Amino acid sequence: MTATATRTILDPTSERVVAERQRLARPSSLDGLTVGLLDISKPRGDVFLNRIEERLVGIGATVKRYRKPTFTKPAPVDLRHQISVECQVVIEALAD
């Protein structure tokens, strides 16, 4: 192996071009919007989300509740799609 032969190396990464999407503008008010609350199935996540739901309903938002089958895996694609068509805003609860 000559010294010059080591001077070109191969890229070990995915060389992925990340698709950048424009974020939606933040709503100025939640009044009249549907907010999805996603429980990732961690213990006591529901305690946090129950309180959030009370607060959101109190300011005029409609709340829909969702739950991942397990916290260890990404949300199934069908669930992600369902949330995207049923809600304008989503809140995901982490808990430990």
Place this chain on the structure above:
Amino acid sequence: MAHDRDLPVLPDGIVVVVKEECATCHAVEPVLVQLAGATSLTVYSQDDAGFPAEPAPIHDADLSVSWHHDIETVPTVIRVVDGVEVERTVGWHRPEWERVTGVSGLGPDLPVMRPGCGSMSVDPDLVDALDVRFGASVLAARRIDVAAAEDEMEMMFTRGWTDGLPVVPPTEERVMRMLAGTSRAPSDIVATVPPDLVDVTVEKVAIAAVMAGCLPEYLPWVLTAVEAACNSEFNMHGLLATTMPVGPVVVCSGPGTRAIGMNSGGNALGQGNRANSTIGRAMQLVVRNVGGGRPGEVDRAAHGSPGKIGFCFAENDAESPYGTLAGEHGIESGVDALTVFAGEGTRCVVDQLSREPDSLARSLAAGLQAMHHPKLVLGFDAILVMGPEHARVFADAGWGREQIVAGISEHLNRPGSELVRGADGMAEGLPEAFADAPSLPKFRPGGLMLAYAGGGAGLFSEIIGGWANGDVGSKPVTRAVTY
């Protein structure tokens, strides 16, 4: 890999490849003259445009013809029809030369047979450069030039490509050499790697294998480990993202482990063996560099464990009194296979006094009960790694795998009242609903697995504790090795 890219077409008739440095090639010079008079002959000379003097050769100066046509020995005689090789023979063997050329009475003054010499195109000093010159077009990865004044080792650290230890620079030569370890095409997709869900090719796995320090013969094991880990069943994504200190543990078995020099004996779970140390590391580098899984990002481990650099070992299946972990998961004896298990580091169970199986089973159960927490049951699997000294206690009593697991499990049952939250003065524990359960096992069915490895002295066993098991988390995945 077949050398079929941009294949230089051979002329029809008889083709002979020689080199001046080879005594057998000198010996067949008169035969070449005979052939030139009897048939359409083309001679390629690897090292000397003036050899042989008659008939005049074509100088294969860059060894392109020799490399592309997989010449391993000189002389090689090839019969070509319509630009396609029909058959070949190597060295000097009169009946074979006469059969391939269709010319009889060749070399009457020569012995019947004389072996040839190594082709320059497979010369160890040249082959890597030739593989790159003629074969590197199969590599799709981006080439990165390292500046003359730049230290490539530091450059790779700076780019975040390492696990904290130095990596071997993945040059074209090294990656081509690594790819020779598998029959799979470099462009084959191996798996979809989390967390970025990137389809990883054989080539990118080979790059990681080079960086980890693997030899080419380890590559099939790395490819199989990546396949076994990157799916919903094993759940590499969750394993990476968890706050627990776990990573993929690779347990290998089969005659191939000995062929590649893996360690299943003393210090099998430790340092010092190249295959053990680099196969698991290569898989983790794939997750890091291709999948994008890095500590502090998607990897949220609170403590991590040294095993997350790479944790791989072989079972001593040739001497195991209770078979292999792969066998427990349905792989036939004698088949090269590996199991990936979501596990933490090892913990030792000392029992230097038990000579009866039930006594030893009780000791091991006491150690296993404590895994993660004595009051948390059914949620985590474990692999118990026994070496010769503990395993012998069971083997001498005639206990097989199932009886060992049953015998240990018998001492791993606790009433729910001892396991619930608050019991024994500890807040941690099972929900109160389990308080009335008369007996709860530590492990789900199949959750306590056995492996056999370790040195001949030491009345110890090792527990590899698991992570959230089953559909909730990870299931151990066993695969036969794909070569």
